[in-house]
Amino acid sequence: MTSPISLEAMAASVPDGALLALPPDNSLPSVALAKALVRRGARGLRLLGVPVAGFAADMLIGAGCVAEIETSAVSLGEAGFAPRFSAAVKAGTIRVRDCTCPAVHTMLQAAEKGVPFMPLRGLIGSDILAHRPDWKVVPNPYEGTGEDPIVLLPALQPDVAIFHAVMADAEGNVWLGRRRECATIAHASKRALVTVERVVPGNFLEDERLAAGTISATYVTDIAIAERGAHPVALLDEYGFDAAYVSDYARMARTEAGFAEWLAREVTAPQAAQRAVAAE
């Protein structure tokens, strides 16, 4: 049904200024597409970390692609703070809309259901709430008048969902197993761009063993093949986390110059994409 397109064509289809939803580093981010966005010189992107952001987001921020990020955290995990994100916050060159993990999920679930808002417990007393004029505290309508304040969150519909899956089938369905936040992201977003390790024949939805971990082609706008497309992040049982690669990034990206050098070597140099694939 859907024929795969090239990674560079996929990056070209993401307009400047788009709101991109990205899964976290433990849940199948498409680092390959993030690198392609850097290469195409994307500008003014708004990132949504679902619910947190990691390696790909820090790289996009460092490369000047990002105007705003909405997330519950930006972190390189064991490799520490996200250096280009921290520098951008300090310099005031990025708008940060701080969120909290279940609020990201809730806003996407509201979009997934097509309702304008959903409530969430907790949050009251937090400055995160105080800095979100789009979050409203209302009395719970199921309690007596004016009692039991509860937070309402608006539906959030990203322009583009971006993630990496293990495989696509001949119908354009993609399989990624238990990482179902990617399904919610795809359902909630206007478009979903999915990179995969490989395309296989058949239809995952005809296979009871694979169907539950499949995202239907209904939600998938385009597929591109990107072998090791999550690298340096782990991909299920396919390949592990490349801690050395991320540590090297964290070290070099501490300075603007070091980041520029890293970017030239790993992303923008002519053979960078291929080298990154062979890097582990």
Next chain:
Amino acid sequence: MTSPISLEAMAASVPDGALLALPPDNSLPSVALAKALVRRGARGLRLLGVPVAGFAADMLIGAGCVAEIETSAVSLGEAGFAPRFSAAVKAGTIRVRDCTCPAVHTMLQAAEKGVPFMPLRGLIGSDILAHRPDWKVVPNPYEGTGEDPIVLLPALQPDVAIFHAVMADAEGNVWLGRRRECATIAHASKRALVTVERVVPGNFLEDERLAAGTISATYVTDIAIAERGAHPVALLDEYGFDAAYVSDYARMARTEAGFAEWLAREVTAPQAAQRAVAAE
């Protein structure tokens, strides 16, 4: 972790008057446990069809186990109207809380998230809404004052989720593939009683191919082995729908006497459980 218990012990653990959530006839109902509930003489049960009810519900109603049903429909599918349900409505011996499919899902999702309510579009203008004092119409707080009426539905937490899965593992996880309404039911309910075709060694959550279709033991209170436990309903690719069995039921259950005869033969007679298993 969880050792399987007997089907009769499982039925005994369901108290009279409990609110039971049941999946529909296309989504792994535990007909075996419903029959065991008839045998134990359960009374005053409140059924929730998620989102519709079928063969098992009609049988429980006919056997006098049910005081109330909340559902979007009760139907035997191709075999027509549900005869004991229709008779009970006409006789006024059952309370019906009519619902609409997405409202059932929404009320369970609210319980799943631990929020007191969730909104849902549509419904306005329907007499279903008019007969649900627990559903509230409020102005959308994200529009101007008093504009855009929208329905709020309260969270609904069943006492017991009951369904049939393909298999359980050594940790008490159960696998049922894409029928994820059963996961929502289990998450939202206080207890989950699951019948399975078989128990297998290992841990489904360690297997990327099975994990997505697994319901974690966290939510599973007890497991009982019931071979062909969905019969006459189909079970994924394990066995098909027994249309002849349901047609026979539909025909006999048209009358009180015919239903009593059917019940004696198929459920309450000493060897009925075994015969039902071999019936197809």
Next chain:
Amino acid sequence: MSDIRLEERLAAVLARLILDPEAPPARHIAVGAASPIPAAACWLVHKQGHPVRLSLLHKRSGNPFTEGTRELFDLTGQGRIDLFFLGGGQIDGKANLNLVGTGEWPGRSVRFPGSFGSAFMYAMAHRTILFREEHSPRVLVEQVDNISAAGVNEPGVFRRGHAQALVTGRCVFRFHPDRARFSLQSLHPGETVESIREATGFAFDVPETVPQTPDPTPAELALLRGPVCDEMLETYPEFCARVFDRKAAA
């Protein structure tokens, strides 16, 4: 072509309504389990080469949903379902549907199975084609006893779509949500405006000339009896046997 079966005619009529250029495009259609004629219409559109995604509910193999039945309603809430089919134990002149039952709530005279998702789908799908083969004053009533799903809403109520048409075994009505009334669009063979009036419990508008519902073309019939039937054999074996004289391989 006296050998055209009514089911074939109705499927062809529905297919043309699906493709109506004045209606919003039908890129994704959902069809309920007990709806073989609408399903045949959708497959006919598909086999004619139109790019349409079909989500056939209750299809055992290849069920398109991985979130359980919730997913259909979520898709519709998102605006991704362009067209849905609904029927009704009663349908009235304002396109209100009664799937609950007749008499006192909740259907103390004749209880129908229930409303299913109608109260949501009717408002949230981009359009709905109403289909009920039985065309009698019992079904098509002045006012339904109980409203499962409302044909129109007050101004200010969010609603994405309405009934496009009502197709019965006797005729096609077009629905006009602006005035909440049906008008007669075409008559199946053997019917007249008068015979329709007699069989219909609600008032409706009649244009100056009412054409006859066209026969299915030979190409449509060939598709219905061949590739459409092939697709439907698994899900609707009895329908295929009755209408197309075809049986599934054992």
Next chain:
Amino acid sequence: MSDIRLEERLAAVLARLILDPEAPPARHIAVGAASPIPAAACWLVHKQGHPVRLSLLHKRSGNPFTEGTRELFDLTGQGRIDLFFLGGGQIDGKANLNLVGTGEWPGRSVRFPGSFGSAFMYAMAHRTILFREEHSPRVLVEQVDNISAAGVNEPGVFRRGHAQALVTGRCVFRFHPDRARFSLQSLHPGETVESIREATGFAFDVPETVPQTPDPTPAELALLRGPVCDEMLETYPEFCARVFDRKAAA
């Protein structure tokens, strides 16, 4: 036993707090990815034979969640998470946590990674143990610059639990939500009430006698160094190498 490492002592302290009979029972504990000492405490409780379910976030194989990361928060919303661990770049005397950053919002002086789920988990888990190894006036402050998650709420705000205790590299504080204050519960070896006062930016209550934090027992140490380490090797290889001198098989 001079060969007790601080990490081992802290794990044993946390394990005893988990099992505190005055606290609600800990049947299901969730532990974040960057928390090897709390994870060791949970495994210690488990290996002591207490029936506790551990959901270790970011564990690569055997990840317990099939709904993505949403499931942890849903579980907690349902009231199924009995105990959670939180830290903070700053923690103040009212148990407010700052995981966002210091200086002007959103952390223009020092930006921390972010609040993660703290603003929700802190209110919705049945109890929270605060853990921060660094005990200095920089971390334990009079008032946090930014509140990621509030230690207490106004009356009438739904909240399921609060901080039970704050464990640092120097001492254990008990938290009293009724008066929104910490009290000193025990001192790690080498610390005095005065040394704690100097290292702490917030005021706290001091009972008449403050006991020393007990050493881990030989049985606890044996479990930590053996079966607990075995369980942690995959997820926390560097921690196991450093604390237990153990490396994962290649």
